[in-house]
Amino acid sequence: MDLRQLRYFQAIAETGSISAAAQRLNVAQPALSLHLRNMEEHLGTKLLLRGARGVKLTEAGEMLLARARRLLIDMSRLEDDIRNLGREPQGDVRLGLPGTIGGILSPDLVLAAKAQLPGVRLTISEAMSGFVLDWLREGRVDLAVLYLPATDARFRSELLLQEELVLLVPPGHDISAEIEASALLDLPLILPGPAHGLRQLLEGWARARGIRLAVNIELDSYQNIKELVERGKGVSILPLHAVAREAAAGTLKVVRWHAADCLREVYLVGPLAEASSHACAAVMSLLRELMRKQVQGERWTGTRWLGASVFDSTV
CATH class of the missing domain: 3.40.190.290 (D-Maltodextrin-Binding Protein; domain 2)
Structure with missing residues (x-):
């Protein structure tokens, strides 16, 4: 998995649907579905359950979302700190x-x-x-x-x-x-x-x-x-x-x-x-x-x- 896949997964989990996440990310829905399928195959487990009202996180999906949020926040902070080294906070x-x-x-x-x-x-x-x-x-x-x-x-x-x-x-x-x-x-x-x-x-x-x-x-x-x-x-x-x-x-x-x-x-x-x-x-x-x-x-x-x-x- 890479950071892009984690961002995609976070957007799907937070919006509750693949179509809504695709709009938020400005990514084609089939491409987003493919990324999700590849993540599930890589991890060997289902991350989401699809239903008429959208998607619901499995236990594995809940765990991944919590860890992904922390990883993405840490990476964002790292990037900001390096870019702003010696400068005013941004x-x-x-x-x-x-x-x-x-x-x-x-x-x-x-x-x-x-x-x-x-x-x-x-x-x-x-x-x-x-x-x-x-x-x-x-x-x-x-x-x-x-x-x-x-x-x-x-x-x-x-x-x-x-x-x-x-x-x-x-x-x-x-x-x-x-x-x-x-x-x-x-x-x-x-x-x-x-x-x-x-x-x-x-x-x-x-x-x-x-x-x-x-x-x-x-x-x-x-x-x-x-x-x-x-x-x-x-x-x-x-x-x-x-x-x-x-x-x-x-x-x-x-x-x-x-x-x-x-x-x-x-x-x-x-x-x-x-x-x-x-x-x-x-x-x-x-x-x-x-x-x-x-x-x-x-x-x-x-x-x-x-x-x-x-x-x-x-x-």
């Missing part, structure tokens, strides 16, 4: 962000990248943190900001900051400005669903204090959660930065914890130093510095900076 960098962080970072990051890294084509995709981690593992993004470190040996995770999580109540609520965690026993909660990273963190935090959260309503949308709290349908626990605007306007009330120990960590996750492209390393450095400035300039409300200004490649 190439494509794909960044994955949780939606709540994207709202803070994306506009400033896009503008900073255009000004400081004109040769880099930055693409930002947003989803829940768990999905972003899957994208990173599958090679769909090169870098990510996550709420948990990646345990995979292929990646390095750098703890950059902590977010304060606060109790959110309707504006007329008579609760104290600071409470103990045990006060949650008497409060009806509106929280994200069990699969959401914030919900899992809060369940663990409460369990460590002998508390069982009384969740009455489950919603993954922060905006909808805030609206229901404002209507008096319950209370919630969210990052301070996500509710700072409403708290300042008086439409919601923020309550802090006596112990100040309800926190969420934020990590910058990317490839190991030896596997990182010049462009990827430059975006990591820019992203880190932008996050530091936003925290220390109090644009990212309720956070504490834990990282360094200059990245230590041994991390």
